[in-house]
Every structure is written in C-alpha cells, then in structure tokens.
Amino acid sequence: MADRFKPESIEQVADVVSWAAAENTPIEILGRGSKAALGRPTQTEYSLDLSALTGITLYEPDELVLSARAGTPMAEIEAALAEQNQYLAFEPADYGPLLNGSAGDDVTSGSLGGVMSCNLAGPRRIKSGAARDHFLGLKGVSGRGEIFQAGGRVVKNVTGYDLMKLHAGAYGTLSALTDITVKVLPAPDKTRSVLLFGLDDAMAVKAMTQAMGSSHEVSAAACLPAEIAKGFENSHFPDTAKSVTAIRVEGPGPSVTHRCAALRNELGAQTESNELHSHNSTSLWTYIRNVMPFALSGQAGPGESDAVWRVSVPPASGAEYVAALQQSLGDQAAGLRYFFDWSGGLIWLALPEDADAQQQAVRDALSPYGGHATLIRASADLRNRVAVFQPLDLGISALSSRVKNSFDPHGIMNPGRMYAGV
Amino acid sequence: MLMPEPDQATISRKLDIVMKLREIVPGEGVIADEHELKVYESDGLTAYKQPPLIAVLPETTEQVSQVLKYCHDEGIKIVPRGAGTSLSGGALPLADGIILGLGKFNRILDIDFDNRCAVVQPGVTNLGITKAVEDEGFYYAPDPSSQIACTIGGNVAENSGGVHCLKYGLTTNNLLGLEMVLIDGIVLRIGGKHLDAEGYDLLGLMTGSEGLLGVVTEVTVRLLKKPETARALLLGFSSSESAGELVAAIIAAGIVPGGMEMMDRPAIHAAEDFVHAGYPLDVEALLIVELDGPKAEVDYLMETVSRLADEKGAVTKRVSESEEERMRFWAGRKAAFPAVGRISPDYYCMDGTIPRNQLPHVLRRMREMSEHYGLGVANVFHAGDGNLHPLILYDANKEGELQKAEDFGSDILRLCVEVGGVLTGEHGVGVEKRDLMPDMFTDIDLKQQQRVKCAFDPDALLNPGKVFPQLHRCAELGRMHISRGQLPFPELPRF
Numbered sequence: 081m082a083d084r085f086k087p088e089s090i091e092q093v094a095d096v097v098s099w100a101a102a103e104n105t106p107i108e109i110l111g112r113g114s115k116a117a118l119g120r121p122t123q124t125e126y127s128l129d130l131s132a133l134t135g136i137t138l139y140e141p142d143e144l145v146l147s148a149r150a151g152t153p154m155a156e157i158e159a160a161l162a163e164q165n166q167y168l169a170f171e172p173a174d175y176g177p178l179l180n181g182s183a184g185d186d187v188t189s190g191s192l193g194g195v196m197s198c199n200l201a202g203p204r205r206i207k208s209g210a211a212r213d214h215f216l217g218l219k220g221v222s223g224r225g226e227i228f229q230a231g232g233r234v235v236k237n238v239t240g241y242d243l244m245k246l247h248a249g250a251y252g253t254l255s256a257l258t259d260i261t262v263k264v265l266p267a268p269d270k271t272r273s274v275l276l277f278g279l280d281d282a283m284a285v286k287a288m289t290q291a292m293g294s295s296h297e298v299s300a301a302a303c304l305p306a307e308i309a310k311g312f313e314n315s316h317f318p319d320t321a322k323s324v325t326a327i328r329v330e331g332p333g334p335s336v337t338h339r340c341a342a343l344r345n346e347l348g349a350q351t352e353s354n355e356l357h358s359h360n361s362t363s364l365w366t367y368i369r370n371v372m373p374f375a376l377s378g379q380a381g382p383g384e385s386d387a388v389w390r391v392s393v394p395p396a397s398g399a400e401y402v403a404a405l406q407q408s409l410g411d412q413a414a415g416l417r418y419f420f421d422w423s424g425g426l427i428w429l430a431l432p433e434d435a436d437a438q439q440q441a442v443r444d445a446l447s448p449y450g451g452h453a454t455l456i457r458a459s460a461d462l463r464n465r466v467a468v469f470q471p472l473d474l475g476i477s478a479l480s481s482r483v484k485n486s487f488d489p490h491g492i493m494n495p496g497r498m499y500a501g502v
Numbered sequence: 503m504l505m506p507e508p509d510q511a512t513i514s515r516k517l518d519i520v521m522k523l524r525e526i527v528p529g530e531g532v533i534a535d536e537h538e539l540k541v542y543e544s545d546g547l548t549a550y551k552q553p554p555l556i557a558v559l560p561e562t563t564e565q566v567s568q569v570l571k572y573c574h575d576e577g578i579k580i581v582p583r584g585a586g587t588s589l590s591g592g593a594l595p596l597a598d599g600i601i602l603g604l605g606k607f608n609r610i611l612d613i614d615f616d617n618r619c620a621v622v623q624p625g626v627t628n629l630g631i632t633k634a635v636e637d638e639g640f641y642y643a644p645d646p647s648s649q650i651a652c653t654i655g656g657n658v659a660e661n662s663g664g665v666h667c668l669k670y671g672l673t674t675n676n677l678l679g680l681e682m683v684l685i686d687g688i689v690l691r692i693g694g695k696h697l698d699a700e701g702y703d704l705l706g707l708m709t710g711s712e713g714l715l716g717v718v719t720e721v722t723v724r725l726l727k728k729p730e731t732a733r734a735l736l737l738g739f740s741s742s743e744s745a746g747e748l749v750a751a752i753i754a755a756g757i758v759p760g761g762m763e764m765m766d767r768p769a770i771h772a773a774e775d776f777v778h779a780g781y782p783l784d785v786e787a788l789l790i791v792e793l794d795g796p797k798a799e800v801d802y803l804m805e806t807v808s809r810l811a812d813e814k815g816a817v818t819k820r821v822s823e824s825e826e827e828r829m830r831f832w833a834g835r836k837a838a839f840p841a842v843g844r845i846s847p848d849y850y851c852m853d854g855t856i857p858r859n860q861l862p863h864v865l866r867r868m869r870e871m872s873e874h875y876g877l878g879v880a881n882v883f884h885a886g887d888g889n890l891h892p893l894i895l896y897d898a899n900k901e902g903e904l905q906k907a908e909d910f911g912s913d914i915l916r917l918c919v920e921v922g923g924v925l926t927g928e929h930g931v932g933v934e935k936r937d938l939m940p941d942m943f944t945d946i947d948l949k950q951q952q953r954v955k956c957a958f959d960p961d962a963l964l965n966p967g968k969v970f971p972q973l974h975r976c977a978e979l980g981r982m983h984i985s986r987g988q989l990p991f992p993e994l995p996r997f
Contacts, residue, residue, distance in 0.1 A: 209675050249702070392697055
C-alpha cells in the first residue's frame with residue numbers, strides 16, 4: 081500500500097508535488113479512486129489523494145457555469161444541478177459498477193476531477209460533445225510543483241492555449257487538478273426513446289445513421305444485440321429475445337412527442353417499434369452509459385472475469401468493424417459480447433482475458449476505418465502486459481513525451497499510467 | 503507594438519533563401535518582389551503593417567513540410583496565414599520572416615454524410631464548407647462574421663466563434679481531426695472520422711493556438727443537419743438592464759436559443775441608418791433572439807420567450823413570420839461593423855467576454871471611459887455567451903487618436919478581466935492583446951503555456967511576437983530550482 085498524502089489545500093498539494101519533484105519520486109494522483117483500476121498499473125511508493133478537496137465554489141445557474149474543487153463527488157455536483165433543472169450535457173459515465181462492482185459502493189461515484197481527467201462522456205457525446213467540450217477553466221499544480229491556472233469561467237474564451245483540453249483525458253499525467261470550472265446547461269423537460277426491435281447490426285447502424293442525419297435532434301442512438309438487451313429488464317422490451325435499437329430525443333414536451341412520431345414514421349416501417357417514456361427512457365440510458373451489461377456482479381459467473389474494451393470508430397462503420405472482428409476471431413468469436421453506443425461509433429466489447437483479451441485482433445480490425453481501442457477493464461497483470469491505450473504513431477508519441485515534460489520534467493505525475501514514458 | 507528585433511543576417515540572405523525556397527515550391531509560389539509583398543503587409547487588424555521578407559504559397563503537405571524543415575534548419579521565422587482576416591494581428595508578418603500562405607490548399611477532399619463529417623484543406627473558406635453540403639441539408643455550424651472570406655485553417659488557429667456559439671460551440675467543438683506539420687517538418691495526423699483521438703487531446707490544444715505550434719494542412723469537421731426551422735424575435739428595451747434580465751430569464755426557463763444578440767443605442771442607430779432594417783430608434787437596447795430546431799419546438803418556445811419579453815418590459819416586440827422577415831431582423835446586426843464604419847472614419851473592434859450579469863456595470867463604466875477619452879463607442883454583444891464587441895470610434899488621421907483608441911480598448915479589456923471575464927472571446931490574442939496577458943495570467947501561468955510552446959517549437963520560429971508578451975528561451979523555461987525538503991509534512995494529513 082502506497083503511503084498516501086491527503087492535502088486539504090492547493091498549497092499543500094504544491095508542497096507534496098514539490099517534495100516529490102525534489103526527490104524524483106513518482107506519485108500516483110487519485111481523486112476518489114473509483115477509476116484506480118483504469119489504465120496501466122503504476123509503480124509508486126506515494127499517492128496524492130485529492131478527495132479532501134471538495135465543495136462547489138461557484139454555481140451561477142443563469143450564467144451556466146459551475147466551479148468546484150477537483151475531489152468533489154459527482155453525486156454532489158449532479159444533485160446541485162438537478163435542483164436547478166440543469167445538468168452536465170456530456171452525460172458523464174460512472175464506471176464504478178464496471179470497474180468495482182457493488183463491492184466498490186463507497187467509491188462508486190467518482191470525482192469531478194476524475195471525470196474531467198479521463199474525459200468521460202456518455203451517450204449524448206454524439207450531440208453535445210465530451211467532457212473536454214465543457215471544460216472552461218482549471219487550477220492545479222504542475223509536475224514542477226507550481227500552482228497555475230488556465231481558461232476562465234465564461235463559455236467563449238480564446239485567451240491563451242486551451243490547457244483544459246490537454247488535461248481532459250490526460251489521466252493525471254501532467255498536473256494535479258485542484259479546481260475545475262465547467263459549462264452547465266438547462267436539462268431537457270422531457271426525454272423519450274424510440275425503440276426498434278430485431279434489427280441486425282448492419283440494419284441497426286443504418287437506422288441510427290438515418291436518425292442522426294435527420295433534423296430531429298437525436299441526442300443518443302444505441303443498439304443492444306438480443307443477448308445484451310435481455311439483461312435490461314423492462315416490460316416495454318419484447319418477450320422473445322430480440323435486439324433493441326434505441327434512439328433518444330429530448331426537449332420540451334410537444335417537440336418530443338412530435339419528433340418521436342416522425343422518427344417512428346421514418347424508421348419504424350422497417351420493423352416492430354415502441355417508445356420508452358421519461359423514467360423508463362432514463363433508466364435505459366443510464367444502463368447504457370454506465371456499461372451495465374458488463375458491470376461486475378460480485379458473483380462468480382461467466383463474464384465476471386471478462387476484459388472490457390472501449391472502441392471508437394467512425395459511427396457508420398460500427399457494424400462492419402464488429403463483423404470483421406468476429407471473422408478474425410474465428411472460433412473464439414463465441415466468447416465475444418458487445419453493444420453499440422454513439423450511433424455505432426462507440427463499441428463496448430467483452431472478451432475472455434486469455435489470449436491477451438484478443439488485443440491483436442481488436443486493434444487490427446480498426447485499420448480499414450481508423451479509430452482506437454482502450455482496455456477499460458482487465459486484471460492488473462493483463463494491463464501490465466498489453467497496451468491499455470491505443471499505441472501512438474511515433475511522431476505523436478514523441479510530441480506527447482515533450483508535452484508531458486513541459487508540465488512534469490521529472491516524470492513524477494502518474495508516470496506510465498497512459499503510456500510508458502508519459 | 504514592439505515586435506522581436508529583426509535579424510539582419512537573415513534579411514541580408516534574402517536572395518539565397520528565395521532560391522532555396524524555389525527549389526521546394528516551384529513557379530510563382532515564392533514571392534520576393536517588394537510590391538507584390540505589400541499584399542501581405544497586414545491582416546484584419548489594419549493598424550499594424552509590416553511587409554514580410556518573403557511569401558511562400560505551397561500546394562502540398564510535402565512542400566509545407568520541406569519549407570518548415572528548411573526554415574527550422576536555417577533558423578528562419580515563419581508566420582502562417584489563411585485569408586488574413588484576423589482581427590488581432592495573428593497573421594502580421596515579420597521583417598525577417600516568411601509568410602506561409604495556405605490559400606492554395608482550397609479543395610474539399612471528402613464529404614461523408616453517413617459519418618456527418620467533411621475532410622477539407624485549410625484554405626477552404628468557412629462558408630465554402632456549408633455551400634458544399636447544403637444541398638443535402640447539412641451545414642458547418644461555427645459562423646464567424648467573416649465566414650465568406652475566412653478559411654477553416656484560420657478558424658482552427660483562432661478557434662473562431664460566431665453568433666451561434668452558445669448552442670453549437672466554437673470551432674474546437676466542431677472538429678474531428680487534423681493533419682499538421684511541425685516546425686521540423688514532421689507530419690502528424692490527429693483524430694479522424696471517429697470521436698476523441700487517442701492519447702493527449704492535441705487536437706484541442708492546436709485549436710486556438712494562433713499558429714504558434716504547427717501548420718495545419720488538413721481538417722476534418724463535423725457537419726450538422728440544418729435545423730428544420732428558425733424564427734427570431736426583435737425586442738426593444740428602455741435599458742440594457744431589462745434586456746439583460748430577459749436573457750437570464752430565457753436561460754432560467756431552460757431555453758438555449760440558437761442566437762441571442764444585443765445592440766446598444768449607438769449601434770442600433772448606425773445599423774438602422776445603413777440598412778433600414780426597421781429597428782426602433784427610441785430604445786436603449788435591442789435584442790434579437792433566434793430559436794432554431796424542429797418546428798414544433800420552435801413554435802412552442804417562441805410563445806414562452808414572447809411572454810417572458812412582456813414580463814421583462816420589452817417596449818417593442820416583433821416576431822418573424824417569414825424567412826424574409828427573420829433575415830431582415832438580422833440584416834442590421836450583421837451590417838453593424840460596416841454601419842459603424844460609416845459614422846466614423848475608423849473604428850477599433852474589441853472582443854472581451856464577461857459574465858453576462860456584469861453587462862450593465864460594464865456598459866456604465868464604458869460610458870465613463872468614453873467621456874474620459876473623448877471617443878465614442880458602439881456596442882454589439884453576443885448576449886447568450888457574454889462576448890462583447892465594443893467598437894471604439896476614432897480618426898486615424900487625427901494626431902494621437904489611434905493611441906487613445908488603443909488605450910481605451912485596453913481599459914475595456916482590463917475591465918472585462920476585473921469582472922471575471924477574459925481578454926478575448928473569439929478574435930485571439932495575436933499582437934493586439936499580447937501585452938495585456940499579464941492582466942489575466944500570472945507569470946507562472948504564462949511560463950507554463952510557453953513551455954507547451956517549447957514542446958512544439960523549441961527555437962520559437964513559428965509566429966514569434968504573438969500571444970506572449972515576453973519571449974523566454976526554452977532552456978531557461980525548462981530549468982527547475984529545486985530545494986530538497988524533508989518527507990514528513992507534520993501539518994499534512996496522511997493515511
């Protein structure tokens with residue numbers, strides 16, 4: 081167990097990092113630890129726990145802006161926003177159930193800093209962007225031990241480099257973030273989902289593509305193959321196992337009603353369809369967003385020890401990618417479970433851990449389309465052996481090392497969490 | 503405006519450099535003639551002028567790569583340029599540097615409606631993208647007012663905005679991929695047609711980096727389906743306070759309009775005199791609220807906004823009943839800059855962003871400054887996102903007025919920062935706001951940003967003299983003063 085520092089102020093964070101820099105001692109940067117099992121395992125003697133830096137420091141609903149300390153639990157942020165009928169439009173996912181299962185209940189809600197550092201975004205990514213797109217300002221401590229800030233609290237700002245984007249998805253390898261400002265938006269009045277039953281993957285992606293290319297402002301499109309759909313127990317799903325393609329619209333009541341009808345009219349002719357309203361629709365998208373089909377149940381069983389991949393491809397190629405992967409897996413394809421989000425652009429794969437969770441096949445199948453695959457869940461042993469994040473092109477890799485070095489010349493901040501040398 | 507001291511040795515080697523560059527870019531792609539170079543002497547910020555040493559107009563990524571590598575090896579400075587519409591002097595040349603014009607990269611390479619994206623070369627104009635896809639009902643969302651001329655490459659460099667930012671985002675929110683060339687000639691591809699590139703978000707870092715990090719040679723943009731319909735309300739108020747209250751009330755009602763623009767009395771009068779849009783002349787503030795989206799939604803929300811406008815005391819109210827009428831509402835706003843150009847020999851356009859609720863305070867202080875400097879000011883304001891464009895009226899032919907206008911502008915921007923805002927919302931820092939950066943950032947903040955610059959361009963050859971008030975050598979920035987301390991922090995909770 082690493083020796084753990086738990087500072088209560090940004091100055092204390094700077095003290096710890098300065099000390100570590102002087103000692104050339106790597107430190108693990110932690111928020112609430114909900115995603116500690118995500119990424120390459122790091123070998124650090126010390127960890128920097130930011131979970132004592134909590135609290136919303138500014139929330140002006142009229143200005144659509146919220147600032148909070150980085151360790152603030154997401155549950156607290158979401159509750160404050162819900163009180164004002166607002167939300168984080170990027171629909172941050174909670175990987176707690178996926179990574180820790182029910183055993184991790186006390187840490188299942190991650191921190192705002194963790195969500196931004198991993199650039200987590202849910203189904204609304206295709207319409208509203210990722211965490212990066214709502215990240216307005218930051219304050220933190222660089223690997224040099226210096227307190228710095230970037231950005232601001234207004235939505236339109238091009239003053240200086242966009243270091244928020246750089247920190248979104250940097251997994252704590254550049255700086256320890258202490259204060260975060262995000263754009264918030266009014267939550268929609270109503271949510272409904274059009275369900276199409278029994279489409280095969282190719283037809284589902286086609287239907288989703290058509291929906292996304294319509295003017296009905298679709299805010300999410302996912303497809304659960306029959307095996308996966310049956311895990312979401314809902315009376316609106318068909319009795320017999322069929323795939324479910326779900327297309328979500330949100331907004332004022334009359335608009336939602338109108339758009340659902342139009343979508344069913346345009347897409348429903350292909351197959352049997354239904355609608356999910358408010359509560360049912362919300363639970364379906366929570367199920368998809370939090371990758372519940374592959375969540376840990378805490379009970380030994382098939383799939384409990386599967387590795388989970390998150391694959392991003394051009395949306396219209398989603399079904400083709402899966403077909404190509406199945407073909408290359410041959411007999412092993414029977415062990416593959418998957419579902420689509422982001423209109424086919426995000427594919428969640430579960431595969432047995434043996435044969436390195438098929439990393440070769442998973443990544444090779446990307447080449448005709450472009451994209452990347454991240455090993456979101458696997459044993460520490462496997463995460464040590466295979467590239468968790470998509471290997472980088474040589475030029476990008478060299479540049480990334482230099483960028484890392486510009487914040488963290490001693491390589492002490494979460495070193496190796498993403499890539500060796502970064 | 504103090505620019506880096508020109509290197510006389512480079513200037514004296516001009517002929518040799520021209521010869522070398524012509525080996526890379528044949529024909530008329532290398533411009534060395536002083537008269538021809540005058541075309542490049544300034545950008546949209548016309549107060550500053552400086553012809554470049556040479557202009558190079560490459561046509562391929564390979565040529566860009568070779569030019570950069572040559573300049574890197576020889577220590578020659580480079581200023582990249584799109585259409586030259588920058589309002590912050592981002593493309594202002596250097597006497598000892600070459601202008602790298604990307605105008606010949608003007609082809610649309612791929613339009614992929616299924617993946618809702620287009621791959622284009624950086625010299626394609628912003629509006630050119632929309633024109634190429636509108637037959638299928640798609641468009642490219644960011645719409646800076648120079649969209650007919652400005653290029654997508656320039657938009658990436660400046661992270662350009664427009665009037666629809668609150669709902670549809672800036673350039674950075676509408677990009678998927680880039681091809682770029684580093685100063686040492688290395689060509690990198692970031693992202694593609696999928697979402698979120700692997701590794702660090704270099705795409706996000708590049709966007710808005712003002713040509714200081716690399717040269718963009720290809721851009722993949724997101725395309726959106728055109729909203730089914732758009733309708734606008736034209737609202738007059740007897741004070742900017744009540745107009746501001748309506749803006750807050752609309753957002754509090756959960757509505758995010760496609761556009762929300764405010765003009766003050768001087769701007770209203772200038773615009774009305776120019777285009778006769780039918781604006782009311784007896785109001786202090788004019789608000790255009792545009793709702794777009796599915797027709798059922800727009801019609802429904804129009805009623806809410808209209809009711810809120812009554813509650814907040816709108817003294818005039820018109821609702822667009824046709825596309826023609828909606829365009830007429832916008833005509834005055836879109837012509838606001840040239841309209842102001844008619845009432846004053848020169849005007850200086852500022853670009854701060856403020857928290858919206860500070861608007862009345864900022865306008866009041868601006869009026870005081872206006873009296874202090876003896877210069878008029880007209881305001882147009884992206885009310886939804888707090889982006890303010892004060893237009894300072896002056897006459898460049900009058901001794902000292904340009905300086906006064908610049909001082910006035912600096913005071914306005916400092917005020918923006920003071921009330922919690924920022925120096926620039928969409929025009930960029932460039933040379934214009936460079937020396938104000940310390941008003942917003944500490945020395946440590948700025949040095950950290952410059953270290954990022956060092957990771958890309960260690961010899962500071964790309965667009966030097968822009969964005970950062972002080973040039974530091976990368977070796978000096980990289981140094982760390984370390985004093986070793988004891989591990990146990992007695993005051994620090996440890997577990």
